[in-house]
Amino acid sequence: MQTLVTVSIDLPREQIDPAAIDDAPWRQIVRNNFLTLYPEIESRRDQREVTAILTDSAQYIVRDAVKKNPELIGKRVKFTIPASDIYDQLEKGVVNRNVPADQRPKNMSDEQIAWFDKLKAQDRVSTPINWGLVTNADSTKPELAGLKAALAGSAYALFVCFIISFPVGIGAAIYLEEFAPKNRVTDIIEVNINNLAAVPSIVFGLLGLALFLNFFGMPRSSSLVGGLVLALLVLPTIIIATRNALKAVPPSIREAGLGVGASKHQAVFDHVLPLAMPGIMTGTIIGLAHALGETAPLLLIGMKSFVTSAPESLVAPATALPTQIYNWSDSPERGFTARTSAAIIVLLGFLILMNGIAVFLRQKLERKW
Numbered sequence: 001m002q003t004l005v006t007v008s009i010d011l012p013r014e015q016i017d018p019a020a021i022d023d024a025p026w027r028q029i030v031r032n033n034f035l036t037l038y039p040e041i042e043s044r045r046d047q048r049e050v051t052a053i054l055t056d057s058a059q060y061i062v063r064d065a066v067k068k069n070p071e072l073i074g075k076r077v078k079f080t081i082p083a084s085d086i087y088d089q090l091e092k093g094v095v096n097r098n099v100p101a102d103q104r105p106k107n108m109s110d111e112q113i114a115w116f117d118k119l120k121a122q123d124r125v126s127t128p129i130n131w132g133l134v135t136n137a138d139s140t141k142p143e144l145a146g147l148k149a150a151l152a153g154s155a156y157a158l159f160v161c162f163i164i165s166f167p168v169g170i171g172a173a174i175y176l177e178e179f180a181p182k183n184r185v186t187d188i189i190e191v192n193i194n195n196l197a198a199v200p201s202i203v204f205g206l207l208g209l210a211l212f213l214n215f216f217g218m219p220r221s222s223s224l225v226g227g228l229v230l231a232l233l234v235l236p237t238i239i240i241a242t243r244n245a246l247k248a249v250p251p252s253i254r255e256a257g258l259g260v261g262a263s264k265h266q267a268v269f270d271h272v273l274p275l276a277m278p279g280i281m282t283g284t285i286i287g288l289a290h291a292l293g294e295t296a297p298l299l300l301i302g303m304k305s306f307v308t309s310a311p312e313s314l315v316a317p318a319t320a321l322p323t324q325i326y327n328w329s330d331s332p333e334r335g336f337t338a339r340t341s342a343a344i345i346v347l348l349g350f351l352i353l354m355n356g357i358a359v360f361l362r363q364k365l366e367r368k369w
Contacts, residue, residue, distance in 0.1 A: 002127065159227065282358045305319055
């Protein structure tokens with residue numbers, strides 16, 4: 001939920017030039033219209049404090065609305081503007097009205113509370129669902145911060161992770177299980193693959209830092225590098241899951257294919273692999289869910305930047321959902337506490353969804369012998 005304040009704002013033509021909307025005195029326009037709700041306030045100090053009920057970005061919200069629809073110029077328009085963090089907490093009951101002012105956040109006075117209550121009495125305060133959590137990018141203001149950039153960064157990173165780890169992992173597993181000679185070399189490879197599956201994820205972050213950033217000079221804090229690091233992390237899981245799925249196919253399937261004249265490759269790719277695909281897809285999705293929730297390797301490659309817009313390419317600066325949660329949880333602003341909890345719920349929702357898809361595919365496509 002987010003606290004919004006409804007304010008009617010005059011957009012005078014003499015102050016707003018349609019050809020230069022950015023140059024209009026938006027801060028003054030919003031301030032003057034909001035102060036009309038408090039005609040009894042005359043001192044500049046009190047005027048400054050009462051206008052702090054609205055977020056500092058109110059002027060940009062109004063400006064962007066006018067830029068989107070210039071026909072609003074010359075009219076009186078109602079805007080729903082987010083309340084600043086401290087008043088948002090007041091409305092949600094986080095700020096205790098019954099304690100002395102010096103014990104409240106930012107020493108909120110009784111007079112400030114009375115100003116906000118006046119807006120509530122006029123039915124100007126509402127608390128709808130905060131869709132800005134997923135439609136806004138990060139911000140220094142808790143009331144405006146969202147997960148848009150983090151969701152886009154995670155999507156890009158998972159895309160890179162999938163297109164690399166899926167074919168490489170399946171190819172490696174098929175070779176080791178079906179075609180590789182059984183000797184000491186393949187035994188060492190198999191042991192190391194099993195060991196890599198148990199290596200802490202931070203080690204893969206160190207590898208990505210040394211290899212992709214320092215050696216190859218790839219752009220720091222990009223989804224491309226994040227996806228490559230996550231691909232290294234997921235590869236052992238996909239290889240092990242694929243090998244187990246291939247082992248689960250009865251040997252009679254292979255023997256039947258070879259018995260009707262199929263070559264070794266035809267028996268594997270036309271008969272064994274399709275039957276093993278449900279197990280392979282399950283292992284892949286679980287591996288990607290594991291990658292989605294990883295924080296340590298992404299922190300080491302710098303994928304924790306303050307990004308105010310969604311990345312437009314794989315090499316643009318980006319952040320990810322787990323690192324966004326880490327950044328918010330480390331913020332001293334109390335308003336980010338609720339944002340952190342909401343982001344964790346979003347992340348858990350994606351993880352549950354991905355694991356649910358894996359279970360569904362397993363039960364729907366798996367064949368019994």
